[in-house]
Amino acid sequence: MTLEVRDIVMNFGGFRALDGVSLTVPAGGLVGLIGPNGAGKSTLFAIMSGFQTQDAGAVLLDGRPLDALAAPARARAGLVRTFQVPREFRNLTVRQNLLAAAPGQTGENLLGLFFQPGRVAREEAVIARRAEETLRLLKLAPVADQPARQLSGGQKKLLELGRALMLDPRFVLLDEPFAGVNPVLIGEIVARIRELNAAGIGFLIIEHDLEALTRLVPYLAVLDRGRIIAQGGPDAVLTDAAVREAYLGGVA
Amino acid sequence: MSAYFVAIGIVSLIYMLLALGLTLQFGLTGLINFGHVGFFAIGAYTSALLSLQGVPLPLSFLAAAIVPGLMALPIGLISLRLRDDYFAIVTLGFSEVVRAVITNARELTGGTQGIPGIPRMYPGLTGLPAQLAVLATVGLVTLAAVWMIVRIARSPFGRMIQAIRDNEVAVKALGKDPARFKVQVLAVGAALAGIASAFYAHYITYIVPDQFIPLVTFYVWMAIIMGGASRISGAVLGTAILMAFLEGSRFVHDFLPGVSEVHMASVRIGIVGLLLIVFVIKRPQGLMGDTTQR
Numbered sequence: 001m002t003l004e005v006r007d008i009v010m011n012f013g014g015f016r017a018l019d020g021v022s023l024t025v026p027a028g029g030l031v032g033l034i035g036p037n038g039a040g041k042s043t044l045f046a047i048m049s050g051f052q053t054q055d056a057g058a059v060l061l062d063g064r065p066l067d068a069l070a071a072p073a074r075a076r077a078g079l080v081r082t083f084q085v086p087r088e089f090r091n092l093t094v095r096q097n098l099l100a101a102a103p104g105q106t107g108e109n110l111l112g113l114f115f116q117p118g119r120v121a122r123e124e125a126v127i128a129r130r131a132e133e134t135l136r137l138l139k140l141a142p143v144a145d146q147p148a149r150q151l152s153g154g155q156k157k158l159l160e161l162g163r164a165l166m167l168d169p170r171f172v173l174l175d176e177p178f179a180g181v182n183p184v185l186i187g188e189i190v191a192r193i194r195e196l197n198a199a200g201i202g203f204l205i206i207e208h209d210l211e212a213l214t215r216l217v218p219y220l221a222v223l224d225r226g227r228i229i230a231q232g233g234p235d236a237v238l239t240d241a242a243v244r245e246a247y248l249g250g251v252a
Numbered sequence: 253m254s255a256y257f258v259a260i261g262i263v264s265l266i267y268m269l270l271a272l273g274l275t276l277q278f279g280l281t282g283l284i285n286f287g288h289v290g291f292f293a294i295g296a297y298t299s300a301l302l303s304l305q306g307v308p309l310p311l312s313f314l315a316a317a318i319v320p321g322l323m324a325l326p327i328g329l330i331s332l333r334l335r336d337d338y339f340a341i342v343t344l345g346f347s348e349v350v351r352a353v354i355t356n357a358r359e360l361t362g363g364t365q366g367i368p369g370i371p372r373m374y375p376g377l378t379g380l381p382a383q384l385a386v387l388a389t390v391g392l393v394t395l396a397a398v399w400m401i402v403r404i405a406r407s408p409f410g411r412m413i414q415a416i417r418d419n420e421v422a423v424k425a426l427g428k429d430p431a432r433f434k435v436q437v438l439a440v441g442a443a444l445a446g447i448a449s450a451f452y453a454h455y456i457t458y459i460v461p462d463q464f465i466p467l468v469t470f471y472v473w474m475a476i477i478m479g480g481a482s483r484i485s486g487a488v489l490g491t492a493i494l495m496a497f498l499e500g501s502r503f504v505h506d507f508l509p510g511v512s513e514v515h516m517a518s519v520r521i522g523i524v525g526l527l528l529i530v531f532v533i534k535r536p537q538g539l540m541g542d543t544t545q546r
Binding site: 049051070071072073075076080081082083087088089090091092096097099100101103105106107108109110113114120123124149163164166167 | 403404407408409411412414415417418419421422423424425426427428429433436440543544545
């Protein structure tokens with residue numbers, strides 16, 4: 001049970017955004033993906049989640065290629081992503097955002113809705129409990145009935161994570177979960193991700209906040225100009241000469 | 253005088269059925285359907301032609317709902333993966349194609365001469381009682397449509413179409429295919445338009461292609477925008493205002509010397525455009541206070 005990308009190549013016109021990227025997240029793994037702006041991190045996420053199609057290479061879940069699956073099918077297969085800029089359902093309440101994410105609802109079909117009302121009600125009760133748990137886990141219960149557009153940036157990040165959890169994912173791709181989030185809330189998110197990871201969910205996390213990220217992940221991969229230039233434990237990676245040159249040059 | 257108000261009531265309810273379909277499609281789902289009148293035309297001709305072949309009206313009404321509903325499926329499957337603005341253009345084109353076909357398929361539709369002598373509902377009644385019976389029937393059907401749309405809006409299906417309106421990409425990321433939902437919404441709206449058109453055809457008893465111009469679609473848009481596009485109460489209020497405007501403008505030209513009935517049609521279109529602009533700028537939430545942010 002692994003999530004793997006193999007030799008991914010992606011060109012935008014004459015620009016090679018990804019140049020043979022290979023990376024593996026083991027089952028229940030917790031991997032950070034870092035790199036300077038424009039390195040190709042978000043493009044890699046888009047390819048993995050089926051929102052863009054690579055020019056070459058493969059995305060594999062448990063060794064099975066996902067390339068024939070469109071984005072919704074990949075999410076159903078257990079690979080769920082979040083977005084760098086939160087994409088909350090802004091007019092729905094926080095609770096409705098979570099309910100909408102629950103898979104396999106009979107009531108999402110008009111025939112089921114009008115001809116199997118009992119079944120719809122039973123399913124709704126089950127996912128409502130599930131949503132309650134998720135609200136509590138992410139400390140969103142106090143804002144459960146507010147329209148999602150009223151949340152702070154950090155709360156929206158939590159909501160995106162919560163929606164992903166409603167799918168019972170095996171792997172979650174988190175795109176900058178700490179961006180624009182206040183330090184207290186970052187601590188919360190880190191703690192939640194740790195718990196979920198301990199429960200067996202694998203994470204691949206793009207993040208610029210290295211301090212928060214290295215607190216969380218035992219394994220880092222560095223993407224620079226479309227190539228993985230280093231991967232391993234955070235201490236080794238962050239002291240790697242090529243990484244310091246490419247990524248931390250200005251800082252060090 | 254009471255017959256006049258009953259007549260206005262009937263036409264209002266027909267427009268209300270159209271507006272409810274658009275509330276579902278645009279207000280809840282965000283679909284920009286500029287071809288509503290195309291489904292209205294298909295329903296009208298379906299029921300008129302079937303009833304003239306001796307099919308009982310309940311069955312021809314049913315067909316007037318089913319045929320446009322089924323027509324919506326291929327239209328939806330072809331075009332719903334397009335961007336919103338392209339979908340709007342495709343639907344507008346579709347309604348004009350429908351009009352061109354019924355204008356030219358003379359053997360079937362009578363071409364520009366139209367279809368006269370469409371059977372009335374309740375042939376056993378005459379005068380005001382007949383009118384009242386029609387009003388009651390279309391009123392009950394409209395109530396049923398309101399019930400259905402409220403039920404849909406509050407259901408898991410309704411939650412998902414509003415999620416699609418808010419952020420389609422996120423819907424895909426959560427494992428659901430927006431096109432599947434949009435096709436169903438398009439078909440339900442088309443079926444409502446079809447039922448509305450059967451009432452129209454059997455009430456007016458005479459249909460010609462000129463009754464199915466895009467302006468009808470935009471009257472309905474005007475109604476839901478004035479009322480508040482995501483609110484069912486908005487469709488109801490907006491339709492009432494639309495009818496007051498359409499009927500009121502008949503009398504206005506009595507006070508405008510030198511403006512003929514023909515001129516008045518153009519003046520009306522101008523006012524529709526002006527009202528739409530004013531509402532979108534000054535009160536985009538409509539009169540019923542639609543709080544949805546787009």
